[in-house]
Amino acid sequence: MNLTDIAEMIAMHAVATLLVVTGIMMVVAAVLWRLIERGGTKWLNNAAAWWSARSQHALAKRLRAVPLIGPTIQVTVRHTMGAGRYLGAHAVVSFMVAIGAMTSFVAIADEIGVGESLAQFDLALSKALSRHLSDTVLQACAAVTHLGDGGVLIAVAGSVASVLFWRREALLAWAWLVATVGGGLMNALLKLWFARVRPVPTHEFTRVEGWSFPSGHACGSMLVYGLLGYLIVRHTRAALHIPVAAVTVLLVIVIGASRVLLQVHYLSDVLAGWATATVWVSLCIAGLEAVRLRSLSDPVRAGAAP
Numbered sequence: 001m002n003l004t005d006i007a008e009m010i011a012m013h014a015v016a017t018l019l020v021v022t023g024i025m026m027v028v029a030a031v032l033w034r035l036i037e038r039g040g041t042k043w044l045n046n047a048a049a050w051w052s053a054r055s056q057h058a059l060a061k062r063l064r065a066v067p068l069i070g071p072t073i074q075v076t077v078r079h080t081m082g083a084g085r086y087l088g089a090h091a092v093v094s095f096m097v098a099i100g101a102m103t104s105f106v107a108i109a110d111e112i113g114v115g116e117s118l119a120q121f122d123l124a125l126s127k128a129l130s131r132h133l134s135d136t137v138l139q140a141c142a143a144v145t146h147l148g149d150g151g152v153l154i155a156v157a158g159s160v161a162s163v164l165f166w167r168r169e170a171l172l173a174w175a176w177l178v179a180t181v182g183g184g185l186m187n188a189l190l191k192l193w194f195a196r197v198r199p200v201p202t203h204e205f206t207r208v209e210g211w212s213f214p215s216g217h218a219c220g221s222m223l224v225y226g227l228l229g230y231l232i233v234r235h236t237r238a239a240l241h242i243p244v245a246a247v248t249v250l251l252v253i254v255i256g257a258s259r260v261l262l263q264v265h266y267l268s269d270v271l272a273g274w275a276t277a278t279v280w281v282s283l284c285i286a287g288l289e290a291v292r293l294r295s296l297s298d299p300v301r302a303g304a305a306p
Contacts, residue, residue, distance in 0.1 A: 003121045004128075011128030014261060015137060022253050029249045030242050094286035101278035105214075108272045112196065112213060122266035123199075129263055130202040138262065142205040145258040147251065148217035150184075153224045157181075160228060172288065176227065179284035183223040186280060187216050187273070201263040208264045215265045218256035218273030225251045226281045230288070 010017055111118035146152060157180040164173035196213035210216075229248035233241050256274060259265035 003117065004124045007121060007124035007128045010125060011132040014129060014133060018254075018257050018261075022250060022257075025253055026246045026249050029245045033242050033245050094282045097282040098279045101275045101282065105272055105275035105279070108268050108275065109194065109213075112194075112266075112268050118268050119266075122268050125260070125267055126199040126263050129261060133261060135203075135205075138203055138205045141258040141261045144254055145206065145217060145262060148221040148255040148259075150216070150220065153180075153184075153220045156224050156228065160231070172231075175284075175288050176231070179227055179280070179288070180224055183277060183280045183284075184216075184220060187214060187219040187276060190214055190276060191216070196269070199263050199266055203263075206262050206264060212265055213269045214272035214276050215256065215259055215269040216273065217259050217265075218252075218270040219277040220273075221255040222252045222274055222277035223281060226277065227284060227288075230281075230285055 108118065110116075112122070113119060157177070161173045161177050164170075164176060191211040191213065194213045195211050198208065198210075198212040201207075225248055229244050232244050236244065252274070256270040259270055260267050
């Protein structure tokens with residue numbers, strides 16, 4: 001079976017394929033979350049202990065050269081070590097995810113040139129979808145895809161920032177704005193760099209302009225809704241964590257898939273958008289954890305916290 005046959009088969013069963021893939025990803029997200037809840041703390045503690053041991057060893061070597069280390073220095077070192085252990089392990093995990101996503105993005109970008117297999121599959125799938133999708137499906141996709149529009153994402157990001165400022169969590173609010181705005185700028189720069197021409201849809205349900213790679217809707221929805229899901233998880237009880245993760249996965253997949261079904265993006269555009277957003281989200285979450293940990297480990301703030 002060649003690439004054209006595979007694209008034709010997917011297009012003929014596009015809705016069923018989307019439902020199956022979405023269901024699988026939601027189940028995977030729920031299972032991974034449950035595994036993290038059950039064993040993540042133990043793994044993180046082990047990783048943190050290893051990180052702490054290395055840090056303490058390096059710190060001890062540096063402090064041997066400092067004469068008359070007073071009690072204040074010793075207390076400060078002990079006070080920050082617990083936070084450093086957690087943050088160090090969390091940073092390692094975040095950077096591993098970021099490196100994996102970056103590797104995926106590079107692999108996708110390398111395959112979108114003329115004559116490459118992924119580029120040929122993109123074109124075959126887009127043409128097959130134009131022949132097989134009904135107007136009803138296209139209308140539904142045109143409605144769903146608006147959840148990833150720039151205006152909607154800006155409104156969500158602004159609303160979340162306003163709530164955080166209202167709750168007097170200014171540091172977290174600024175971190176949220178840097179994460180969402182920075183991710184949008186990153187995607188815009190990548191579009192200019194690759195300057196890939198969009199596919200031409202054969203319907204009138206939506207019209208877009210601009211470059212195609214990577215997908216702004218795919219990247220933006222993962223950035224905004226993914227980070228929003230993280231914030232909700234941080235502020236809700238454990239029983240709601242899996243539903244929040246599942247809804248986040250559902251939103252991101254459906255918005256990204258709608259761009260392919262509407263034939264305004266190639267499949268590789270959406271995959272690349274998800275990959276770039278994963279890089280940025282993982283790094284931003286590491287930064288947000290540092291912000292959260294700083295407020296918790298600060299004796300003045302911790303004492304003033306309700």
